Amino acid sequence: MKNGLNEREFLPRLLFKGRNLSKTYGGNTVLRNIDIDIYRGEIAGLVGENGAGKSTLLKIISGVEPPSTGEMEMNGSPYKCSSILDAHRRGVGMVFQEQSLTANLTVAQNIYRGRESRFSVLGLVRWGKMNAAAQKVMAAVDIRDIPPDRKVWNIPFAARQRVEIAKVLDIVSNATEDRSLILLDEPTTVLSREEMESLFREVRKMAGRGNGVIFVSHRLSEVLELTDRIYVFKDGEKTAVLKTSEASEDILYEKMVGRETTGEYYLSARQALPSDDVVLETEALSQWGVFIHVSFKLRRGEVLGICGVEGSGKEAVCSVLCGDESATGGTIRVNGEKRTFVSPKDALDAGILSVPRNRREDGILGMLSIRENITLSSLKKLASHGVVSLKKQNEEALSWVTRLGIKCSGIFQRISNLSGGNAQKAIFARVLGSDCPILVLDHPTRGVDVGSKGEIYSLIREITKRGVSVVLLGDTLDECIGLASRILVMKDGIVTGEFDCSHGRKPSQVEVVQKMM
16 A cells, blocks of 8 residues: 555554445435445545535535434444534544634634633633644644744635644544544645645655545546545445556546436437627636636527536636626626626626526525515516516516426415425526526536426526527536537636537537546
């Protein structure tokens, strides 16, 4: 074994075991019957597309969420944790993709949050001793340029990631001597190559002392560089377990993407042929530190898919297009006219409307009715002399409920009581009823059932046939290829490729993934 204990010691010394681990939210199963073994001294990689179940598994192991079914063991004893702190006491720690540091506390206070008692005398914290201890913890993972008494909001984002890693390694090391499990969820996303190499050295040291590590990354080259074995997930299931020495990026691509795109499922025969009219154009569009020089032209009736892993910049581009965030450079033109968006209202005035990814938080007004949610973006056309006609509002909402088959008790039912698929269709009704010519669809089918997905796909085909243009972030790569007329691929904030996705000319998933990784 290249990272930790020698192979004779490694094979029989099981550190963590999970059997038949599953997770279901409502009727949606996101993790299905996962078996996983992690040995002492091992660094195991975990790869898969977005939504494959990787983060869900880590949350179960780290005590963030309980499994719906299945059992776990740690160091030969039954393992069941009800919280992160409980997992820490058992020697399991996780570095989250979304950082958990508190910005208004110092570095030292974050490292020892919840463990301040060791520095307290008569109820008073001895800050000098805490700072000195934090300095040693950071030095152990080669962090020597961050003062422990500095507030977290005053250090760069990449430095915060390094502090979080130091914190977790210290917690689990103190809980169990060299019999800990460290979970790293995309820890290198914001690190430079030099910082990443420093992290890898420390992870190898941890494994070399007998600890286990699960390493999640979309960058397959990093997984191949660091790990001993690799688990591959797809659609909530384990599809392969490979020795890293026998794996390659091409092999992992194939295991990750599985089947090829099925055009019929996405109604590709109904795919509209875009006109030559350019309705939206970006030139060198940039957002400092997130993406740079993104240029494209969106034509009338076209579905432009933007593909990339989480953090590639695709989400931020869409946020800028719909006015949720501001660009720091470049230009946006709508129908040839230069536009600047500082709010969603500016984008709406220009004819751009978004279906957000997180509809429960950003898409619906949960306390309001289905009627009010559907007609929210079309009140102007339902009003006369500034007063909304309730009759027209009722007719508009009822028309869309009937047309889209939204299952509800009536248009006055609170929208928060609808199923995910029906809530999503209500949001589509709002967007379609607004008559906006440009739509930004951010994961429009996330969390909906197969039947609702088919209805949403049909709606997309219908509106593009009418001349509506769409910028799409698909819920899966397969979906993005299947629905799009053209695809832009992003990696690390830049456009790395473009594919024609007209009917009969769809690229394979492998071709697209190679530009993403």
